[in-house]
Amino acid sequence: MAAPRVLGAFLLIVMLLHTVLAKPSEDKGGKGSHGQAFEFIQHLKGCHKGQTVQGLHELKLYLEKFGYLNYGASNNHSFAHAHANDDEFDDLLESAIKTYQLNYHLKVTGSLDSQTVKEMMMPRCGVPDITNGTTSMRSGKKKHHHGPNSLHTVSHYSFFPRRQRWPASKTHLTYRFHSSVQVSSIDSLRSVCSQAFARWAQVTHFTFQEVQGSNTADMVIGFHRGDHGDGAPFDGPSGTVAHAAAPTDGRFHYDADESWSTNPSQGVMDLESVAVHEIGHLLGLGHSSVTGAIMYPTIPSGVTKRQLHGDDIQGIRTLYAQFHVFAKVLPELVIIISVLPHGYAQYHIKGLPNQPLPHNPYNTAFLKRLALPPLPLLLGWRSFQAG
Numbered sequence: 001m002a003a004p005r006v007l008g009a010f011l012l013i014v015m016l017l018h019t020v021l022a023k024p025s026e027d028k029g030g031k032g033s034h035g036q037a038f039e040f041i042q043h044l045k046g047c048h049k050g051q052t053v054q055g056l057h058e059l060k061l062y063l064e065k066f067g068y069l070n071y072g073a074s075n076n077h078s079f080a081h082a083h084a085n086d087d088e089f090d091d092l093l094e095s096a097i098k099t100y101q102l103n104y105h106l107k108v109t110g111s112l113d114s115q116t117v118k119e120m121m122m123p124r125c126g127v128p129d130i131t132n133g134t135t136s137m138r139s140g141k142k143k144h145h146h147g148p149n150s151l152h153t154v155s156h157y158s159f160f161p162r163r164q165r166w167p168a169s170k171t172h173l174t175y176r177f178h179s180s181v182q183v184s185s186i187d188s189l190r191s192v193c194s195q196a197f198a199r200w201a202q203v204t205h206f207t208f209q210e211v212q213g214s215n216t217a218d219m220v221i222g223f224h225r226g227d228h229g230d231g232a233p234f235d236g237p238s239g240t241v242a243h244a245a246a247p248t249d250g251r252f253h254y255d256a257d258e259s260w261s262t263n264p265s266q267g268v269m270d271l272e273s274v275a276v277h278e279i280g281h282l283l284g285l286g287h288s289s290v291t292g293a294i295m296y297p298t299i300p301s302g303v304t305k306r307q308l309h310g311d312d313i314q315g316i317r318t319l320y321a322q323f324h325v326f327a328k329v330l331p332e333l334v335i336i337i338s339v340l341p342h343g344y345a346q347y348h349i350k351g352l353p354n355q356p357l358p359h360n361p362y363n364t365a366f367l368k369r370l371a372l373p374p375l376p377l378l379l380g381w382r383s384f385q386a387g
């Protein structure tokens, strides 16, 4: 999703198609028997291609919402019309499930096995895993060789389409709070978000500051319920728990229908874990396939996951790198150094994962020396300066 507006337009099309095509007797469901948004998936366990099972159309909507399925993009319009809202387990659905399984490190079976159902029912971020047909996460990455003489790249961070990010000149970002719903957790929000922003500030060139009252801010954070006017309605308890927009929109919404806490137990979501994740979106990161990464799309209730992972740090530093220095030492050994504002940098040996360098103003000077003769093998440098 580029922004809730895009998702809004997308959802509107899905809803219109649904309205036009739905049979009068059709139960649109959505909340399941226990009032949990993803409960319907439980009843589809074991389904596979060729079957027609009541409720599969809801799974199609789920996969459309998170970017895995787009009947509208099919060249065969009559096919798309016939199958977008039916309960038939067709080829497109199987293919979408396979992509999902690849992204979530599940066995790629194309059917709704128990592990796939378990993952799909997990509370998750409302930002799609795949946006505008641009594959991200693991399914969009090149295959890596695993032979004894080759090195495996393990980073799986992703960006929004067109690498949306804050301009290079914008290093100080302000935020404020605005909620359309009053919930008890609102009192914790200031300290929670302050800590979550501090985690990102530690590893980037950004500084963050809360502004009070009606002052304008770069980012606005708050609790909202159901349809709250940004085209991406929340779905009640469980299901999607929060969402945020790509730069430079700045909106970050918590679903007020979840139970929230700073010390969560089973059935309760951790405010700060979700804040660290959504701030990642506000800064320009998409979802990652690395299970331990903050930018992984799902998080169980009762779990705290607040520490940035190496994959998150590499992702954000790669997104904001001002320039890269390439040093070709041997035909097979290329060192790529990415330099960010304020002396942040990371190096990357071709074929190896990125290694963040600590924040150190001398890094830049060091890197300049490294890139100059007597390294006659210097290949060159490229500018990636943002607009």
Ligand SMILES: [Zn+2]
Pocket (backbone or CB within 6 Å): 125, 126, 127, 277, 278, 281, 287, 297
């Ligand atoms: Zn997310």
Ligand SMILES: [Zn+2]
Pocket (backbone or CB within 6 Å): 004, 224, 228, 230, 232, 243, 253
């Ligand atoms: Zn929203």
